[in-house]
Amino acid sequence: MNQNQDPVQINRASGAALGFILAVVLFAVLALVVKYSLTVPAVDADRAAVRSKDLAEIHATEEKDLNTVGWIDQSRGIVRLPIDTAMQIAAQAWQNPAQAMADLKAREAKATAPAPVAPAKPNPFE
Numbered sequence: 001m002n003q004n005q006d007p008v009q010i011n012r013a014s015g016a017a018l019g020f021i022l023a024v025v026l027f028a029v030l031a032l033v034v035k036y037s038l039t040v041p042a043v044d045a046d047r048a049a050v051r052s053k054d055l056a057e058i059h060a061t062e063e064k065d066l067n068t069v070g071w072i073d074q075s076r077g078i079v080r081l082p083i084d085t086a087m088q089i090a091a092q093a094w095q096n097p098a099q100a101m102a103d104l105k106a107r108e109a110k111a112t113a114p115a116p117v118a119p120a121k122p123n124p125f126e
């Protein structure tokens with residue numbers, strides 16, 4: 001021990017350091033208790049639920065569209081077929097390649113033809 005230092009001052013400094021260390025440890029323990037005892041919902045939890053519901057609806061619609069017959073454009077005669085049915089029709093059609101190619105070109109021309117133009121409305125002032 002140094003001759004110039006008072007033992008009471010040394011004990012006070014040690015006590016202050018020990019008190020500070022205990023306060024820090026107590027704060028850390030309380031912070032950990034709060035962290036693990038409280039469950040905070042995710043910020044986007046409700047948004048994630050809505051997105052997963054919408055994704056499930058999209059998948060259900062896609063699955064229905066892949067496996068059912070329906071019109072894509074009734075005025076042009078374009079239909080939606082299940083893949084298996086379309087493959088069977090294509091296999092039967094391509095048994096005669098010349099006829100199948102002519103049919104394919106005719107259907108392509110019909111599908112890409114421009115839509116008919118609506119008639120112009122007469123001018124109400126004439």
